[in-house]
Amino acid sequence: MPGTHFRRQIAIESYVADFCCLGHRLIVELDGDQHGHEHRLAYDKRRTETLERRGYRVLRFPNHVVMREIDSVLDTIAAALSLGAPSGTTPTPNPSPQGGGE
Structure with a gap:
């Protein structure tokens, strides 16, 4: 979507989101194989x-x-x-220390 900006590895509370679009309050998480284990699924649920x-x-x-399905x-x-x-x-009121973002 034109004009949309995602930031990578952004800290939100005690978590680090893989990708976050602050303006749309949207987080995209990419999960590896380790996320299929029962203890990890429970953690991911609490995190979400x-x-x-x-x-x-x-x-x-x-x-x-x-x-496979990009x-x-x-x-x-x-x-x-x-x-x-x-x-x-x-959007979050605190700008990124690296600058940029939304």
């Missing part, structure tokens, strides 16, 4: 719930899906971006 309480939407994609993954991300930011949310 925490981020959603902070006003973010979280999309998760297994690495193998990204590698067009579908990009379509899913574009569809989420077209929805805009969740109502009642605002």
Whole structure:
């Protein structure tokens, strides 16, 4: 989506999101094989719930899906971006120490 900016490896609370579009409050997580284990699934669920309480939407994609079905993954991300930011949310007030972002 033109004009949309994702930042990589952004800290949100005690978590580090793989990719985050602050303006749309959208997080994209890419999950490797280790995410299929039961203890990791429980951790990911708690993490997603925490981020959603902070006003973010979280999309998760297994690495193998990204590698094999990138067009579908990009379509899913574009569809989420077209929805805009969740109502009642605002971008983070603290700019990145590296600069840039939204």
